[in-house]
Amino acid sequence: MLEIQAFLLKIKLDYVSVPIDINVGENVGRGQVWFVFHYTEYYTLASGLAPITKEVLIGLGEKKVANASSSTLNFSLKGNVFFDNVAANVSNPISIPHFSHREIDNFSIKFSVAGSELSTYMEANAPSTTVNQDKPGYTNIIDGVGIFSSRTKKEWDSGFDINQRINYDDNTVTKLKELGLGFCWSISPTATAKCIQL
Numbered sequence: 122m123l124e125i126q127a128f129l130l131k132i133k134l135d136y137v138s139v140p141i142d143i144n145v146g147e148n149v150g151r152g153q154v155w156f157v158f159h160y161t162e163y164y165t166l167a168s169g170l171a172p173i174t175k176e177v178l179i180g181l182g183e184k185k186v187a188n189a190s191s192s193t194l195n196f197s198l199k200g201n202v203f204f205d206n207v208a209a210n211v212s213n214p215i216s217i218p219h220f221s222h223r224e225i226d227n228f229s230i231k232f233s234v235a236g237s238e239l240s241t242y243m244e245a246n247a248p249s250t251t252v253n254q255d256k257p258g259y260t261n262i263i264d265g266v267g268i269f270s271s272r273t274k275k276e277w278d279s280g281f282d283i284n285q286r287i288n289y290d291d292n293t294v295t296k297l298k299e300l301g302l303g304f305c306w307s308i309s310p311t312a313t314a315k316c317i318q319l
Contacts, residue, residue: 141196143232145186152194152234153183157276158207159226160304165319168219174226177210179203204296214303221319223303227288229278 143152158177164170181196214220279288289297289306297304298314305316 138197138199141181141198141230143194143196145192145194145234149186149234151183151185152232154181154194154196155179155231156181156198156203157229157231158203159228160211161224161226162217163221163224163316163318164219165221170219175211177207178231179206200293204300207297208300208302211300211302220303222305222316224316225289225294225297225304225306225314227279229276231274231276233274 141154141156143154145152156179158179159174160176161172161174163172179198179202181198184194184196186192186194211223214223294304294306294314305314306312307316
């Protein structure tokens with residue numbers, strides 16, 4: 122079983138580190154986590170093109186469960202890493218024909234976990250970092266070769282906050298707009314970075 126620790130109602134990425142804690146159940150040996158920034162790209166009304174949902178995947182690393190009694194994997198996302206990844210992976214709007222704007226959507230977190238036996242197998246078969254290159258074989262199958270274990274992938278969607286807003290604070294939305302990549306949020310007149318459909 123996987124569960125994301127009570128995540129902040131609004132994520133604030135002003136160059137601070139945001140903790141992301143994953144509670145894992147029994148028999149989980151390791152986990153890998155990605156923060157996913159979602160947005161929708163809109164085109165001019167005259168073009169007749171439908172909006173396209175896109176994402177930027179930001180890897181937060183892979184960690185092993187420390188011991189059998191440990192049930193939490195701790196990751197973090199730094200604001201500068203978030204903004205740098207968005208800037209590096211979202212194309213300049215000037216290069217997109219009929220571009221109107223990009224509306225910021227909620228984030229999600231993807232994670233992949235391996236069972237404890239698969240984690241042990243991966244560790245036993247990892248390249249040696251010492252002069253001794255001989256490593257013992259590993260199997261958990263009696264009179265057989267290989268392993269019997271599991272791996273699963275999940276995605277947790279942050280959803281909207283109680284006011285039906287995205288889960289980024291106003292400063293983060295403003296900073297995304299300042300990247301010059303056409304990001305905005307909402308058509309509401311009170312929006313921090315209002316979207317204007319061209």
